[in-house]
Amino acid sequence: MKDNRAPEDFVLRLRGITKRFGALLANDAIDLELRRGAILALLGENGAGKTTLMNILFGHYLADRGEVLVAGLGGGLAPLRAGSPSAALDAGIGMVHQHFTLADNLSAFENIILGTQSLFRPWLDRGSARRKLEKLMAGSGLNVDLDAAVGVLSVGERQRIEILKALYRGARILILDEPTAVLTPQEAERLFETLRRLVAQGLSIVFISHKLAEVMAVSQRVVVLRKGKVVADLATAETDAAHLAETMVGRAIPKTVRTAMAPGAVILELDKVRVAGVHGRPALKDASLSLRAHEILGIAGVSGNGQVALSNLICGLQAPEGGAVSLHGQAVALGSPAGMVAAGVGRIPEDRLHDGVVGDMAVWENLALEDYRKPAFSRASFLRRDAARAHARQSIEDFDVRCPGPEAATRLLSGGNVQKLILARVLTRAPMVILANQPSRGLDIGAVTEVHRRLLDARARGAGIILISEDLDELLALSDRVAVLHRGVLSASMATEEVTIRQLGLMMAGHDRQEPAHDAA
Template sequence: MSRTVPDPPSPTGAPSGEMAVEVEGITKRFPGVVANHDVSFAVTRGTVHAIVGENGAGKSTLMKILYGVQRPDEGTIRINSEQVTLHSPADAIKHGVGMVFQHFMLADNLTVTENVVLGAEKLHGIGAAARAEIDRISDDYGLDVDSGALVADLGVGARQRVEILKVLYRGARTIILDEPTAVLVPQEVEELFGNLRELKREGITVLFISHKLDEVLSVADRITVVRRGTTVDTVLPGDVTSRQLAELMVGSELPLPESEKSTVTDRVVLEADGVTLHGGGRALLEDVALRIRAGEVLGIAGVEGNGQAELVEVLIGVREPSAGRIVLEDTDISDWDVRSIREAGVGYIPEDRHRQGLLLDAPLWENRMLGHQTEAPSSKHGILTPTEARTDTERIVAEYDVRTPSIHVTAGSLSGGNQQKLIIGREMSHHPKILIASHPTRGVDVGAQAAIWDLIRQARREGLAVLLISADLEELIGLSDTIRVILRGRLTGEFDPESVTSQQLGSAMTGAGKDAS
């Protein structure tokens, strides 16, 4: 059970001590797994209440229960002091609970108004009355959204505000935000936090789910820690450091980071020269030039949609560049296919592990073979060798601390962090010359993040070249030897991680800063 902490100061419009949400003894079981066990906490109305925990700790299941997606096996939920049974998200919305998911659900070809009213046409129709209501909500809560704008023309921060508008439009007084800062640059994070403060002033309650502990400490009024399916503590942000919070999450002390000496050599492993890619009548990449040396981590920072995905696709052979060349060691691989590039020594951690890195319904040992089915131990003389693949999967599970009851369970049954460690173990097992790591710790908890960072550092010490693409600026600054900024398909800046700040990178990523520092 959670430790009781005093109520935070009462926000305007929310009497101190009034509870927006109370959960008590929530338990949820799945075949072979207890996702939540005796979860209990209470959320004061008009506050930001953070929920933190490792991947697999039960946060997602708990939020789905609060939003009516799943039913608990045991326990009670009270909303505004009324005990409720939630059969669906529609029930949750009727009780004033809305949810903004990490991956936005907006139609780019529709306006803000059309997106907001979609599925809620009965409230205010689809015309002038609906738009007037949207404008009123935007003004009242300081969201600064143009109701007539096309969503395709909006930046990431504005799209997120549209999602918040959608739930407010439907009458939500409690909003669940799932990893709301995952794709935002620092300036957009500050804007979001300003929006949350305005929501609090108007009596709105926010449940804030995040892995970024410094952000949690700066924005939350209270923090509930979930570990192994149950609540272990509720704390005030002024009473803990980010390190202490992380240790509460994992249940043990974290090792202190060690200072790193440069391991960069003079040997160029991968070089791109004048790489350009056209698509949809425009340049997706334009005159990209970069070099990555053995023992070097080259970080790429950029707001999503500025060419990062296209750069990765060109480097691993999914798309052939329209101009320029790509050289792996001394060999031009510009027109090679994916299989040839991978067999030549290019490891790959994809941006979306579910869509691009794993077969979720397949067992772990089959996923170990994925992308390497032409190489040992997955095959020999063109014939698959499942026994050898299973043996090697056991080694990866042990060596990379993939927490699983068996190599025969499906990849989809693992937490995000363990899925990611399986992918990294698979890629590193083939001793790549270069590792292309696209958002390697996205959606993983602090414990898995630390483990993945250590794996990358160790590989760099052993001479691996790494291209690191990430939206996590702390990750880029902490791991990279050099950071480049990508903006509208061009590499526009080069920064020294020893001296650059997140704010400077954020400015360069949005085109507001200097090209280099």
């Protein structure tokens, strides 16, 4: 970025930021510059150091070395006091976290002004706050119903409130951490338009993401982080998605190829299944689907639209209130995880650390968690520890679980390796039905590729797979058919080849499919 522009063109400059967590060098001498009125994308895999860097910038962490310079109102860059979120706020830095920090029971207006007014004033100055906000909304196009309780608003609206909150506090630099993770494609597009409008008004934005298409669409500059280091700092116009992907991962990425395969017999059938949600409202309303051998059925949808209920049903965690579920044409015992395991259902849970493994137990114990009562692992109530350990060593090797050995505590494994451990436990039983709920969320590209390969292998072996994912690219790459969940209603499934991301996005937002539905199921 050596050019001859005046330095006041920059609003933010990080110099030599270094942060170490134990043996891990999370940030290694990172330099970064943000131009006024520009969108800078910070691209990197999970664990590349993006979040650490932003937490240092925002004062949540203290850097071991390096400094942060922020432009004041006058324009000149001045060092920011480290380790103080309030200093960052005062300097005009606003952050929108991936997980929103809003109070559900307060209105949008109350959420925005929360904490901005003096504690020593007996009442809130609503009038001027409201005028200021309305001006902001008109100028930015961030429209929300200020009087609605946040709890009833959609995710997209909540995100707009978060951005408004930052702007209301006078943010001149906005940091967005994975802002599209929870949005439908249309909502994401709307967000991008807003961001373009905001930068045109002089706001500067750091956009953190690991999705290449968005980075290409929205940013002017891309900084790629890998293993805590800046590996590329490019103008977006001068690069392309494929090159960015390779830079981000550090090697060529094998492409997931789904070969066409004739579907076999129906293995799992849901007929008008109802599953209860919280407060008596059904979480799944009369859902019907049929899953065949050699087939992956993708379930798209914004999170919170019934995915949990569908997953709980097939995992055996929840019994339905009505409807019929049959496996290989026979009724199954529902509401029992052990029953589902015995019926040959392989289950990959959404929250792998909470539901998938017992962190404080050894790797070998976790690998035997579903099978410890089988003769292979226990005899007369006594564990066959040597047999279980030998099995674990085999699984570790077959599934390339990186760990010190079968005795290692599972909590010390990385996310990708925990997922490989769960895949090993599930897939070595050769299940005919597999439920994979967000199987690649939070994993780095290497592990994602591995998960995809394993699922496709299982499909080739003859298993039917239900793949629940919020990542539409993943769904379209892996699934033979896709169905959409919206407010507990499962759409008819469509052949993947005949559906576009745009159509899926509309269906995820509750619209009916525009073209006549091809009902494959």
